[in-house]
Amino acid sequence: MNLPRRRLLHAASATALASLSPWAARADEAAWPSKPIRWVVAYPAGGGSDFLARQLAPQMGRQLGQTLYIENRPGAAGIIGTDNAAKSPADGYTLLTGDNGAMVFHQAMYKRLPYAPQDFAPVGFMARFPLIVVVNPQSGFDDARQWLQALKANPGRYSYASPGIGSPHHLAMELLKERTGSFVVHVPYRGTAFASQDVIAGQVPMTVLDTAAGLPLIRSGKLKALAVMGRQRIPALPNVPTLQEAGVKDFEATAWQALFVPRSTPQAIVNRLSAEMHKAILTPEVKARLEEFGLEVLPGEPAALADFVQKETAFWHGLIRARHLSAE
Structure with missing residues (x-):
């Protein structure tokens, strides 16, 4: 076969394949998942x-x-x-x-x-996942209002644990600090489990947990829930107020x-x-x-x-x- 004819056939084949590709793509979509x-x-x-x-x-x-x-x-x-x-x-x-x-x-x-x-x-x-402010039961914090007052009156005295820098838990506390003018020292950990363990052990007085991690620890009495960080109370903790109910205006973090x-x-x-x-x-x-x-x-x-x-x-x-x- 001479070279021009071979090139012509190759070009024709490529054109045919290109014209078929949309049909092939639609066939793959129709067969999904295979x-x-x-x-x-x-x-x-x-x-x-x-x-x-x-x-x-x-x-x-x-x-x-x-x-x-x-x-x-x-x-x-x-x-x-x-x-x-x-x-x-x-x-x-x-x-x-x-x-x-x-x-x-x-x-x-x-x-x-x-x-x-x-x-x-x-x-x-x-x-x-609703976020909850939790403290060690021996921390001396009785309720959300008293806790907020203590943070505001003692800048830098208290610290909080988080599962890590840039986590929703960390940013939720930063929003709280911005809304209340409080200064609380951030202690980042490598995950929720490590942060929770140190709050339970009394090494850090407080942390923010999502319900998935927090509810079992709250129900067992290892941690005490002070406030929900969403706009509404959650059914699993009907007696725990929101931060808005505790006096923090326009607050929501999840x-x-x-x-x-x-x-x-x-x-x-x-x-x-x-x-x-x-x-x-x-x-x-x-x-x-x-x-x-x-x-x-x-x-x-x-x-x-x-x-x-x-x-x-x-x-x-x-x-x-x-x-x-x-x-x-």
Whole structure:
């Protein structure tokens, strides 16, 4: 075969393949899911993020006809796992549990991130973890008002433990300090378990815990709950007031979890995932287990999640800049 004819045939083959590619892509979308789906949780097994994913994954798997398996990739305040998900193929076979830290705080707390929140497409809001101010029962704090008065009257005398710099728990206390004009020393730990242990041991008088970690310790009497940091009391602790009830105006801080996929994942797959997640999280037995764990179940659509993240970013980045906070 002469060279011009060979080139002509190659060009024709390439054109034919290009014309077929949209059809091939649509066929892949229609066949999805045809293999197990990886769900990345950027925190250790056993925590609140892990619990939420492991409650939803089996139900979503049954609905989709495929296994959803949890892959814990902890480290660097969730950055390692989040970055891994960001760099995964955008084919619908990688999911990520994203939270305040990964999708909002880190962008302002770190000078350099290996990923950007824009590397992800929102699938839907899943749930909120209410935050609770807890103290050692022997700390001498009787209630939320007395505690707030003590903080204000004794700047620098008290310290609080957090699961880490840039965590929702840390930023919630920074918001409290900004709203009340108090100065409380921050003692960051490498995770909730370590922070809780030192408060229980009396090494640090107080900390902020989400309901997943805090409720068992409160119920056992190892820690004492003083205030809820959301706008409403929580059913699991009906006698514990909100900070607003204790006199802190316009205060709300929670830890939240949402589902994301790598950017450029086909919209048809994103929509299907959103619908199946919404259906799974509202399944009565799943919803009951999550609420027993203290979660506020609030499934939402992709567009609503995108709008929510934008508003959260504007608010919290303003606070981070105003208080000159940094994780570096």
